[in-house]
Amino acid sequence: MEEQSAGQRAADAVGAALRKKEKEDAHLESVLKAFGKTLVEQVRWKADLAPHDDLSISEPDPELFAKGIPVSSRKQLIRIGELWPAAANLITPSLQEGFPLLAADLARMSTAVLDGSFSPDLFLSAAYGGRTDEARTIAGHIGFEPELLTFVLTQLAAPVVAKRSEMLFPLVRELPWNRGYCPICGSFPELSLLKGKEGQRWLRCGFCAAIWRFYRGSCPFCDSRDSGDVEFFFVEGRDHERVEVCHRCGRYITGMDLRSFGDDLVEEVLHISLMHLDVIAQKAGFLPMKGMGWESPGKEGSSKSL
Numbered sequence: 001m002e003e004q005s006a007g008q009r010a011a012d013a014v015g016a017a018l019r020k021k022e023k024e025d026a027h028l029e030s031v032l033k034a035f036g037k038t039l040v041e042q043v044r045w046k047a048d049l050a051p052h053d054d055l056s057i058s059e060p061d062p063e064l065f066a067k068g069i070p071v072s073s074r075k076q077l078i079r080i081g082e083l084w085p086a087a088a089n090l091i092t093p094s095l096q097e098g099f100p101l102l103a104a105d106l107a108r109m110s111t112a113v114l115d116g117s118f119s120p121d122l123f124l125s126a127a128y129g130g131r132t133d134e135a136r137t138i139a140g141h142i143g144f145e146p147e148l149l150t151f152v153l154t155q156l157a158a159p160v161v162a163k164r165s166e167m168l169f170p171l172v173r174e175l176p177w178n179r180g181y182c183p184i185c186g187s188f189p190e191l192s193l194l195k196g197k198e199g200q201r202w203l204r205c206g207f208c209a210a211i212w213r214f215y216r217g218s219c220p221f222c223d224s225r226d227s228g229d230v231e232f233f234f235v236e237g238r239d240h241e242r243v244e245v246c247h248r249c250g251r252y253i254t255g256m257d258l259r260s261f262g263d264d265l266v267e268e269v270l271h272i273s274l275m276h277l278d279v280i281a282q283k284a285g286f287l288p289m290k291g292m293g294w295e296s297p298g299k300e301g302s303s304k305s306l
């Protein structure tokens with residue numbers, strides 16, 4: 001029998017987890033339909049990507065890291081240079097399938113990446129550098145709003161971003177990190193997980209998929225350790241899935257208690273399988289912390305907008 005590639009094995013595992021979810025949770029149908037195929041193609045490409053070292057990142061300075069400066073940044077991780085044509089070829093078709101109303105726009109974007117008339121790196125450099133007028137002009141050339149283009153390019157580059165993050169992680173594995181944002185890219189987490197016998201709390205980065213430990217009962221966004229600030233919501237009968245809201249900063253994060261589960265859970269699928277909790281939290285007036293960076297306005301006194 002022919003041996004399967006690493007990409008095929010990873011894609012099969014995510015595909016199987018998605019089908020299982022679909023059977024278990026009818027309410028997830030539309031979310032899985034929109035994001036499922038893209039998730040499969042992203043893990044496939046990530047597993048097949050050869051490690052590459054064009055990040056030009058110097059060894060982290062333990063003193064700066066101890067002061068809360070991440071090893072890299074979103075701006076640095078997402079500019080994937082000569083890998084954009086591959087990203088356009090491999091990921092765009094599944095996005096078109098998941099978001100049929102955007103199919104024609106996505107086709108135009110992909111063609112412009114392939115023929116070189118649109119440079120995602122130039123756009124992202126402007127968008128993440130806070131040069132909003134420039135970002136709007138570049139996006140306008142291919143008929144996109146900058147916010148939507150940032151979302152699409154983030155989906156396209158995600159496998160490379162996660163691979164780079166995975167390669168950087170060993171540099172800081174032994175160094176202490178007690179912040180609510182990602183030690184690799186500085187983004188706030190999209191998922192809070194309780195694992196192990198003692199229920200250690202782990203956060204998963206919404207941008208680069210890095211995982212780090214954090215205090216239980218503290219808000220990752222504003223660092224509040226006051227037990228009166230943090231409240232949990234869950235759906236009756238599904239108390240292992242929860243959303244944690246903070247009354248001090250108004251942000252929330254979804255999460256799962258994995259203590260009663262085996263090792264067969266596929267982490268990539270957890271976040272989209274909790275999207276019904278995003279709806280509950282947002283209806284109650286809370287904002288997601290994912291998507292924010294530690295340098296965003298109001299965080300650590302910086303003025304950068306992304």
Ligand SMILES: [Zn+2]
Nearest residue numbers: 182185205208
């Ligand atoms: Zn990260």
Ligand SMILES: [Zn+2]
Nearest residue numbers: 219222246249
């Ligand atoms: Zn908070």
